[in-house]
Amino acid sequence: MLGLNKKDFSLLIVVAALAFFAPIILNIFPKDSALSFFNGGYPDLMQRFAIFGIFAIGFNILFGLTGYLSFGHAAFLGVGSYAAVWMFKLLSYNVVPAIILSVIVAALFSVVIGYVSLRRSGIYFSILTLAFAEMSYRLAYSVLTPLTNGETGLQVYTNDPQILKGDGPSVPHLFGLEMRARTELDIGPWEFTFPVGYYLCAVILVISFYIAIRIFRSPFGLTLRAIKSNQNRLRYTGMNPKPYMLTAFVISGMYAGLAGGLLAAMDPLAGAERMQWTASGEVVIMTILGGAGTLIGPILGAGTIKYLENVFSKMNEGLLHQWFSFLPDFMEDGVIWVVSKFTGEGWHLMLGALFMIVIIFLPGGLIEGGQRLMNAIGMGKKKDEQSNSAKSEPAE
Amino acid sequence: MGSFILQILNGLDKGSAYALIALGLTLIFGTLGVVNFAHGALFMIGAFCAVTLSRMLSLSFEEVDPTKTDFLGQPLVVKTPYVYDWFGPEAGAAIIDWAVPLAILMAIPIMIAIGFIMERGLIKHFYKRPHADQILVTFGLAIVLQEIVKANFGANPVPTPAPTAFQGSFDFGIWLGFDPNIIIYPYWRMVYFAFAAVIIGGVFAFLQFTTFGMVVRAGMADRETVGLLGINIDKRFTIMFGLAAAVAGLAGVMYAPINSPNFHMGMDFLVLSFVVVVVGGMGSLPGAVLAGFLLGILESFASMNEVKSIIPGIDQIIIYLVAIVILLTRPRGLMGRKGVMED
Numbered sequence: 001m002l003g004l005n006k007k008d009f010s011l012l013i014v015v016a017a018l019a020f021f022a023p024i025i026l027n028i029f030p031k032d033s034a035l036s037f038f039n040g041g042y043p044d045l046m047q048r049f050a051i052f053g054i055f056a057i058g059f060n061i062l063f064g065l066t067g068y069l070s071f072g073h074a075a076f077l078g079v080g081s082y083a084a085v086w087m088f089k090l091l092s093y094n095v096v097p098a099i100i101l102s103v104i105v106a107a108l109f110s111v112v113i114g115y116v117s118l119r120r121s122g123i124y125f126s127i128l129t130l131a132f133a134e135m136s137y138r139l140a141y142s143v144l145t146p147l148t149n150g151e152t153g154l155q156v157y158t159n160d161p162q163i164l165k166g167d168g169p170s171v172p173h174l175f176g177l178e179m180r181a182r183t184e185l186d187i188g189p190w191e192f193t194f195p196v197g198y199y200l201c202a203v204i205l206v207i208s209f210y211i212a213i214r215i216f217r218s219p220f221g222l223t224l225r226a227i228k229s230n231q232n233r234l235r236y237t238g239m240n241p242k243p244y245m246l247t248a249f250v251i252s253g254m255y256a257g258l259a260g261g262l263l264a265a266m267d268p269l270a271g272a273e274r275m276q277w278t279a280s281g282e283v284v285i286m287t288i289l290g291g292a293g294t295l296i297g298p299i300l301g302a303g304t305i306k307y308l309e310n311v312f313s314k315m316n317e318g319l320l321h322q323w324f325s326f327l328p329d330f331m332e333d334g335v336i337w338v339v340s341k342f343t344g345e346g347w348h349l350m351l352g353a354l355f356m357i358v359i360i361f362l363p364g365g366l367i368e369g370g371q372r373l374m375n376a377i378g379m380g381k382k383k384d385e386q387s388n389s390a391k392s393e394p395a396e
Numbered sequence: 397m398g399s400f401i402l403q404i405l406n407g408l409d410k411g412s413a414y415a416l417i418a419l420g421l422t423l424i425f426g427t428l429g430v431v432n433f434a435h436g437a438l439f440m441i442g443a444f445c446a447v448t449l450s451r452m453l454s455l456s457f458e459e460v461d462p463t464k465t466d467f468l469g470q471p472l473v474v475k476t477p478y479v480y481d482w483f484g485p486e487a488g489a490a491i492i493d494w495a496v497p498l499a500i501l502m503a504i505p506i507m508i509a510i511g512f513i514m515e516r517g518l519i520k521h522f523y524k525r526p527h528a529d530q531i532l533v534t535f536g537l538a539i540v541l542q543e544i545v546k547a548n549f550g551a552n553p554v555p556t557p558a559p560t561a562f563q564g565s566f567d568f569g570i571w572l573g574f575d576p577n578i579i580i581y582p583y584w585r586m587v588y589f590a591f592a593a594v595i596i597g598g599v600f601a602f603l604q605f606t607t608f609g610m611v612v613r614a615g616m617a618d619r620e621t622v623g624l625l626g627i628n629i630d631k632r633f634t635i636m637f638g639l640a641a642a643v644a645g646l647a648g649v650m651y652a653p654i655n656s657p658n659f660h661m662g663m664d665f666l667v668l669s670f671v672v673v674v675v676g677g678m679g680s681l682p683g684a685v686l687a688g689f690l691l692g693i694l695e696s697f698a699s700m701n702e703v704k705s706i707i708p709g710i711d712q713i714i715i716y717l718v719a720i721v722i723l724l725t726r727p728r729g730l731m732g733r734k735g736v737m738e739d
Contacts, residue, residue: 069528120723123431123527123678127670128723131716134667143709277667281535288532346547352539359533360521 008213011295015209019202022046023194030189037319040307043182043195044266048306050201051262056286056298057212058255062248063284064293065216065224069126071280072113072133076106076253078140078275080260082147085154085270092164093156093172095179095200095265099258106257107250114249118242121231133277140272153271172265174200179266197266204262208255209299215251216295224248256283285355291365300366305351312350315343398569398578403696405568409585409654411692412592413439416647417669418676418684419596420640426616426679427633430519431527433534436666437541438507438641442648443657444545445503447554450495453479494559496653503645511641515634538662546659553656558584562653584653591650595643596685602639603681612636616679671719677732687730691715 001009018025027041040046059073080102087098117128140148148154156162172179179197186192215221226234227241234241264270273279282305290301320336320343327335342350362369417439424432456475464472480488491498518537522530557563562583569579603609615622615629622629648657655661672691676683697703699711710717722729 067528069531116720116724120727123531124674124723124727126528126531127674128720130667131671131719135713135716138712139709142712278663284532284535341547346543349540349543349547352536352543356533356536356540359529359536360518363525363529 002210004213004217008217008295012206012210012213015296015299016206019050019206020199022049022202023192023198027190027192031191032189037314038311040310041193043180043193043198045306045310046195046198047201047262047266049303050198050205051259051266052283052286052302052306053205053299054201054208054262055256055259055283056290056302057208058252058259059283060252060287060292060294060298061212061215061224061255062252063287064298065221065228066245066248067228068118068121068245068249069284070117070129070249070252071126071277071284072117072129072131073252073256073283074277074279075113075133075136075275076110076256077260077263077279078136078270078272079109080106080257081264081270081274082140082154082260083257084261084264085156085268088156088172088264088268089154089160089162092162092166092168093170093268094164094168095172095174095261098172098265099204099261102261102264103254103257106260107254109257110250110253111246114246114253118245118249130277130280133275133280137272137275137277140275148270148272150272153269155269172197172268200265201262204258205299208258209295213295220244220247285351287365289355289358289365291367294365294367297365297367304366308350308354309347312343313345313347315339317344398574399700401568401572402579402581403700404693405579405581405585407693407696408589408689409692410695411689412589413647413651413665413688414669414672414692415685415688416592416595417644417665418672418688419599419681420644420647421669421673422676422679422681422684423599423636423640423643425673426681427612427636428515428519428523430522430530431534432519433531433666434514434538434541435534435640435644436662436664436669437538438510438644438662439648439651439665440542440545440657440659440662441510442503442507442645443556443652443661444549444554444648445506445645446496446499446556446649446652447549447657449499449502450492450556453477453492453495453498457481493561496556496558496649499649499652500646503649504642507642507645508638510645511638512634514641515637519637538666542659542662549659551659553658555656556652558587558653562587588650588654592647595646599639599643600681608632608635668715671715673729675719675722675729677729680729680731680733683729683731690730691718694718 002012004012023041023046025041026046027039029035029039040049055073055077059070062073063069083102083105084095084098087101091097113129113132117125117132120128141150168176169178174196177196179200180195182193182195184191184193223234223239223241223244227245231241260270260274263274283302286301286305287298288301289304290299291297317336317340320339321332324332324335324339340346342353358365362372364371417435420438421432421435424430424435454477456477459474459476460471461474462471464474466472477488477492479491482488483491514537518533519530522533565580565582566586567576567579568581570576572579603613611622611627611629612632615627615632619629648662651657668691669688672687673684675691676685676687694714695711698714704711
């Protein structure tokens with residue numbers, strides 16, 4: 001169906017179902033119960049799940065398929081955000097032109113950066129993309145202030161032209177449907193929120209996922225995998241890998257721009273810090289954590305990281321004391337001292353450690369972990385196609 | 397002319413830091429073939445060695461001085477650093493004042509130990525893995541290290557002053573026959589440059605004139621053959637990793653007075669040092685040093701107002717532009733060997 005085989009179609013259905021019922025699944029614990037702490041169903045967080053899912057899917061098309069590790073993808077996200085906010089400033093708060101423009105601008109950017117960076121491979125490619133991203137970040141902070149509003153961040157002011165605005169709403173909207181509008185649903189002790197903004201992101205996420213599946217299964221995707229496993233052999237067969245790689249780079253840049261546009265559509269503000277190279281590092285971490293080269297891995301990774309970020313950074317010492325109060329006093333203090341280093345402010349320590357553990361022990365990410373688990377308990381089938389593609393190969 | 401010389405001088409201290417970090421990165425890449433994203437974190441740890449030592453030295457015990465009262469009329473609590481007690485107030489004050497140079501002594505064993513642990517405990521397992529994995533695991537390590545430092549020292553920069561003898565500036569222009577106040581240069585930056593020169597000279601001399609260095613150079617050229625000759629090259633490379641960590645750490649210790657250490661200073665320098673390594677040529681030690689100074693000086697020229705008025709913003713991006721041009725026109729870098737990582 002839809003040009004997919006049965007397995008891929010069911011994967012798509014699973015992702016779509018997860019995306020559409022996320023407000024319910026993520027708020028599975030009743031509002032007043034102790035476990036409600038682990039609920040993740042706020043509009044803001046769910047939007048980030050979807051947006052960074054899109055970002056990671058795009059990154060995976062480049063890194064997972066061709067093996068080229070870009071350390072500058074946040075630049076495209078940032079450019080997309082700026083483009084979207086400019087559309088808000090010039091036209092109106094309608095998100096459609098904003099998102100379209102952000103994809104186009106990111107595509108243009110990635111054509112230029114990709115054309116230059118892809119002339120080198122391996123570590124040189126990583127450093128080139130890193131250099132380009134840092135350059136964009138620094139320019140956005142300094143000389144390009146008229147375009148980017150420097151440190152303040154680009155935002156919409158009341159005296160902006162907004163020529164198409166008329167008497168439309170003055171928050172981002174989709175043909176009148178405000179992004180921040182939401183429907184609340186109370187069933188007994190449960191409380192669910194269905195935000196409009198999230199559903200826009202979710203629909204786009206499912207569409208992007210569909211496109212990604214098509215790319216993975218197409219001859220084009222196969223060529224990209226061939227590039228990853230052995231570029232020289234590909235050349236001997238008379239194929240020039242460069243145009244294919246550039247296309248992959250541009251596609252993944254467009255995905256990043258789309259994510260940036262959506263970020264701006266949820267909150268009409270764009271800052272240069274979105275382009276910093278640590279932000280690029282974050283999408284790398286997401287993709288690898290989930291499982292580079294697999295279809296669903298990046299979404300899983302993005303969701304896991306954003307969810308853990310949310311849960312761990314709101315754990316404070318008071319809460320920990322409450323949780324560990326069953327332990328004897330001396331142990332309680334010790335346990336809390338250790339745990340508090342990894343939670344709250346220390347969330348990044350947790351992230352770094354988690355990332356290292358995944359790289360060292362599970363190069364295939366959570367997906368590989370799941371498969372190993374399945375194999376261990378004897379439920380898994382023989383390694384299928386996905387786990388083969390999960391093995392990361394050097395880009396040389 | 398005066399401002400020309402001033403810019404060269406200004407470039408030297410930043411260039412020294414770039415050169416030292418890039419030297420360490422190249423040592424690691426040249427010997428072990430590993431791209432170490434955690435090298436900036438080693439630089440940062442070095443800087444925090446200086447912070448730690450100056451804090452340790454000023455550890456004080458409290459005494460109630462009954463003869464004096466504070467502004468509330470209660471007996472005054474006097475804090476006296478232990479070193480005052482041990483060495484007498486004058487020598488004690490001098491020791492505290494010289495905390496940063498003294499930290500060198502502390503940093504060397506610490507950094508070498510960290511280098512050994514890193515290589516034996518983590519990086520050893522990544523020789524056979526692709527470069528991408530090496531980049532990623534060291535990137536993760538860099539995050540962990542910087543977060544540990546942040547948890548212990550807080551997120552704000554910690555001012556770490558230079559010894560009073562080296563505070564203030566020196567009128568360099570008079571020496572060269574210019575009018576006073578044209579070329580003013582802080583003493584500590586001169587010290588930093590001299591220090592960097594000594595370290596770089598030391599590393600090169602070590603590699604050039606000792607048997608150990610000769611074996612290491614042979615190993616860099618052809619690891620397998622050296623191994624076949626019955627030399628335990630892995631052990632020597634581990635020592636080189638420790639040395640590279642020490643070089644980065646010392647660069648950090650001495651940099652603390654120039655720029656108050658904060659937990660992300662390593663990441664800030666790391667990106668630039670990579671660019672320096674690439675411009676100099678992957679695996680080429682003289683190239684790394686040359687490119688470090690060259691880029692430091694270029695950066696300071698680009699921040700001159702005359703230049704900025706012609707090309708606005710050039711000071712922010714000059715290093716990256718140079719790197720891009722070099723990578724596209726001469727991928728092996730200024731002094732890289734032919735055929736090393738050229739594609």
